[in-house]
Amino acid sequence: QKEVEQNSGPLSVPEGAIASLNCTYSDRVSQSFFWYRQYSGKSPELIMSIYSNGDKEDGRFTAQLNKASQYVSLLIRDSQPSDSATYLCAVTIMEYGNKLVFGAGTILRVKS
Amino acid sequence: DGGITQSPKYLFRKEGQNVTLSCEQNLNHDAMYWYRQDPGQGLRLIYYSQIVNDFQKGDIAEGYSVSREKKESFPLTVTSAQKNPTAFYLCASSNQFTGELFFGEGSRLTVL
Numbered sequence: 154q155k156e157v158e159q160n161s162g163p164l165s166v167p168e169g170a171i172a173s174l175n176c177t178y179s180d181r182v183s184q185s186f187f188w189y190r191q192y193s194g195k196s197p198e199l200i201m202s203i204y205s206n207g208d209k210e211d212g213r214f215t216a217q218l219n220k221a222s223q224y225v226s227l228l229i230r231d232s233q234p235s236d237s238a239t240y241l242c243a244v245t246i247m248e249y250g251n252k253l254v255f256g257a258g259t260i261l262r263v264k265s
Numbered sequence: 266d267g268g269i270t271q272s273p274k275y276l277f278r279k280e281g282q283n284v285t286l287s288c289e290q291n292l293n294h295d296a297m298y299w300y301r302q303d304p305g306q307g308l309r310l311i312y313y314s315q316i317v318n319d320f321q322k323g324d325i326a327e328g329y330s331v332s333r334e335k336k337e338s339f340p341l342t343v344t345s346a347q348k349n350p351t352a353f354y355l356c357a358s359s360n361q362f363t364g365e366l367f368f369g370e371g372s373r374l375t376v377l
């Protein structure tokens with residue numbers, strides 16, 4: 154089993170809809186969870202960090218963490234064409250000395 | 266402005282040549298990282314350094330070398346031993362308190 158798994162997509166949503174991106178991880182003791190956005194040809198940009206169970210909201214973005222079920226998700230409300238990108242989930246994995254392990258990413262396409 | 270600067274942005278190399286990619290940060294972060302990204306794939310860790318004068322191999326260190334003589338600088342050398350060096354190389358540093366990783370703009374290496 155991969156340490157951090159994401160559906161590769163593409164996930165297509167209409168403009169104005171809610172995009173839901175999911176990520177599962179294998180390490181039961183992971184403490185830090187991050188979502189990055191990567192536009193084609195560009196470097197990843199940190200958009201959300203979450204450390205405890207529950208929801209964390211920042212503008213149109215909400216990160217949700219459920220450590221018991223070992224998943225973290227990212228909701229994007231009122232999706233815009235400019236949100237079209239690859240979204241990378243990253244989790245600290247204790248087995249690797251708490252280094253960040255990245256998922257392969259989910260491609261999101263927002264259609265106007 | 267605080268950030269991570271990578272140079273060059275684009276680099277072409279003939280087979281058999283060594284090339285060095287520069288990475289400088291002014292975020293006062295202790296830890297620095299080098300990742301490689303191939304088209305349509307996730308990030309793979311090459312080397313990382315948690316403190317000056319110390320560094321560790323990541324998942325794909327073969328054919329690469331690094332040094333960490335200053336806190337601000339973590340250059341990566343792609344040697345002729347690297348069999349398939351054409352890729353997008355990303356340097357990052359991390360906040361030791363939050364674990365958040367921040368990336369430079371990347372260097373795209375093409376072997377001719």
